[in-house]
Amino acid sequence: MKSEEIAKLAGVSRSTVSRVVNNYKNVPKETRDKVMQVIEQYNYVPNTMARALAGKGTNTIGLFIVSVSDKKSHNRIYQNNYFAPFVDAVIDLANQSGYYVLVHTIYEKKDFLKITEAFSQKRIDGGIIIGTEKNTETINRLINADYPLVIIDYDFNEILNFNTQKKNVVVINSSDYEGTADALNYLISLGHKKIGFISGRTSTFSGKQRLKAYKDTIKKNNILINDDFILKGDFIKEKTRNSVQRLIDSKNLPTAILSSNDDMALVAMDVFESSGIKIPDDISIAGFDDVPFASQVHPALTTVRLPVYLMAEKAIEFLSIMIKKDTTVFTQFIVSTELVIRESCRELISD
Amino acid sequence: MKSEEIAKLAGVSRSTVSRVVNNYKNVPKETRDKVMQVIEQYNYVPNTMARALAGKGTNTIGLFIVSVSDKKSHNRIYQNNYFAPFVDAVIDLANQSGYYVLVHTIYEKKDFLKITEAFSQKRIDGGIIIGTEKNTETINRLINADYPLVIIDYDFNEILNFNTQKKNVVVINSSDYEGTADALNYLISLGHKKIGFISGRTSTFSGKQRLKAYKDTIKKNNILINDDFILKGDFIKEKTRNSVQRLIDSKNLPTAILSSNDDMALVAMDVFESSGIKIPDDISIAGFDDVPFASQVHPALTTVRLPVYLMAEKAIEFLSIMIKKDTTVFTQFIVSTELVIRESCRELISD
DNA sequence: GTGAAAGCGCTAACAG
DNA sequence: CTGTTAGCGCTTTCAC
Numbered sequence: 001m002k003s004e005e006i007a008k009l010a011g012v013s014r015s016t017v018s019r020v021v022n023n024y025k026n027v028p029k030e031t032r033d034k035v036m037q038v039i040e041q042y043n044y045v046p047n048t049m050a051r052a053l054a055g056k057g058t059n060t061i062g063l064f065i066v067s068v069s070d071k072k073s074h075n076r077i078y079q080n081n082y083f084a085p086f087v088d089a090v091i092d093l094a095n096q097s098g099y100y101v102l103v104h105t106i107y108e109k110k111d112f113l114k115i116t117e118a119f120s121q122k123r124i125d126g127g128i129i130i131g132t133e134k135n136t137e138t139i140n141r142l143i144n145a146d147y148p149l150v151i152i153d154y155d156f157n158e159i160l161n162f163n164t165q166k167k168n169v170v171v172i173n174s175s176d177y178e179g180t181a182d183a184l185n186y187l188i189s190l191g192h193k194k195i196g197f198i199s200g201r202t203s204t205f206s207g208k209q210r211l212k213a214y215k216d217t218i219k220k221n222n223i224l225i226n227d228d229f230i231l232k233g234d235f236i237k238e239k240t241r242n243s244v245q246r247l248i249d250s251k252n253l254p255t256a257i258l259s260s261n262d263d264m265a266l267v268a269m270d271v272f273e274s275s276g277i278k279i280p281d282d283i284s285i286a287g288f289d290d291v292p293f294a295s296q297v298h299p300a301l302t303t304v305r306l307p308v309y310l311m312a313e314k315a316i317e318f319l320s321i322m323i324k325k326d327t328t329v330f331t332q333f334i335v336s337t338e339l340v341i342r343e344s345c346r347e348l349i350s351d
Numbered sequence: 352m353k354s355e356e357i358a359k360l361a362g363v364s365r366s367t368v369s370r371v372v373n374n375y376k377n378v379p380k381e382t383r384d385k386v387m388q389v390i391e392q393y394n395y396v397p398n399t400m401a402r403a404l405a406g407k408g409t410n411t412i413g414l415f416i417v418s419v420s421d422k423k424s425h426n427r428i429y430q431n432n433y434f435a436p437f438v439d440a441v442i443d444l445a446n447q448s449g450y451y452v453l454v455h456t457i458y459e460k461k462d463f464l465k466i467t468e469a470f471s472q473k474r475i476d477g478g479i480i481i482g483t484e485k486n487t488e489t490i491n492r493l494i495n496a497d498y499p500l501v502i503i504d505y506d507f508n509e510i511l512n513f514n515t516q517k518k519n520v521v522v523i524n525s526s527d528y529e530g531t532a533d534a535l536n537y538l539i540s541l542g543h544k545k546i547g548f549i550s551g552r553t554s555t556f557s558g559k560q561r562l563k564a565y566k567d568t569i570k571k572n573n574i575l576i577n578d579d580f581i582l583k584g585d586f587i588k589e590k591t592r593n594s595v596q597r598l599i600d601s602k603n604l605p606t607a608i609l610s611s612n613d614d615m616a617l618v619a620m621d622v623f624e625s626s627g628i629k630i631p632d633d634i635s636i637a638g639f640d641d642v643p644f645a646s647q648v649h650p651a652l653t654t655v656r657l658p659v660y661l662m663a664e665k666a667i668e669f670l671s672i673m674i675k676k677d678t679t680v681f682t683q684f685i686v687s688t689e690l691v692i693r694e695s696c697r698e699l700i701s702d
Numbered sequence: 703g704t705g706a707a708a709g710c711g712c713t714a715a716c717a718g
Numbered sequence: 719c720t721g722t723t724a725g726c727g728c729t730t731t732c733a734c
Binding site for chain 3: 227
């Protein structure tokens, strides 16, 4: 069923059918109704490929998940507690808004080409990029081409520096700095002074912010920073396991540890308990993200909640606005985190 | 950069460029090399929309997640421990094979149209359908249109009945019946005789099979089936919570319970423990699926592992074969489950 | 072997 | 208001 046939059946031309389909105003109600009836009767849906070729959008958005690492074994998304819920939420929300979603993973530098390709081939009307290690060059090319773009967890200043003209971009970040400070202040209020930190990948905006907030907050409270207490985790479980084990072997433990994310906090809990170190009795642990696991583990993990669903909602919302070209939007949107106190931290009773 | 420009630069016609791009044999190596060089130099990629319009495939597959329910509040995929890993695995694997993936959720009957639409609009070359409540009518229409299709968890006999001609379909199921029997036999070997069952949605093939296996196995072991011990869970957490609570209130507990999936088993554990009923001391519990949670909960859940990743691999593999049209494939593929014994079941010491 | 030309289904500028 | 016409970029007969 093509527009020509509908036209014939309705006794009009293809152009008129097109006008009706695209909701042009200059079609009399009578004609419109006549055409619409035939369209509905035959369940006609215009061919998207032809539409796209002729210059219209494709009604689909791209979701790119980048997880570039030096390692051979990549951190596959299906086993990542942070990506997975976001991905699924985006799909769900986009579909509800009538968009198709093209999802693509990026594990190597050359995969970035897939993003530009998807845009230049008109496969997508707009895109969302999430993940570690965003490629600045690619991002700038996309922005300069004025493709509607939403970037999750990215340094907005980088965009400001590279782009004099404001374009169609929105960056969505969370209050990583404040969230980290909140958690730390909570730990300090519990009487902790020897507070360790498991850092994430600092090539990530949030990873960088959380580490900075840790150092700043510790200093601000007149606590001496002990570099031995800053563990490298890089958001990778295996690496975290090793770092924590080394800390245990050093026989010099902090009384509390804040982790840059829950996945690493959970690993730490596991390693500590295997070594007979009880949580929260012997050491307090807090995380960041509030992944589903966090609340179901024993003891339940105290953590800083990242509103993943809200972030997905905002991403779709902004992208939708940009695609519809009602207005151009260039902004950073910051969602608030929230400290969720559970059972993994205890008050330090000073003698 | 379009084929015409490449043609000009290479000193040939668009047709020749097309032939080179599509790997036609009747192009002399010399010409091919000449064209290829220009293509690579300018990083030319043919426009997929135009290609699709002209009759070629789009190099993208569709992934449809159906979760139809009578309820208003749908069981969103992003919070479903069974769908999420499969979805993510499929995306990952498809991307690795060079496919783009279009993901779509289906929450209402009318959403099924999106599947046929995606195909008829040539948005996708093939599709994978997973989830509850598959719409037989839609599926038959798709099969008869000969669209490459992989269906997860579906009764193959339904397809055999409705389709005399063998078409391009493969159904991927797991050994639900055997897996259930394995778990039950394990429980029986532990000395349990009063074994309850939390059933899933019987509108699902796996849900039906698991229930059937439960009844058969219990009977086969000369144990009387107590209908009070068969709890309705329908793969829904809230429903499960209520069913379990009612069982507790009845004061007549089985000594062990097998759940149709882990999510419900986890809910049951939670409800029991809230009522002061210890696992596995007071009651043994086993699940099905082996979701990531299962191994990290305390006590770790004994369950039947569903090889989700393998299922995703097979789905892509078969779909790929069908799309390439090397051969037509019509078959059912059954992946094996495996009993994973952990800590949630204990031997019943008879006096 | 390779180019010319038609066509995939749709939109948009141009007339009327 | 509405039909006619010319593309969008590619594939594919059909000749040469």
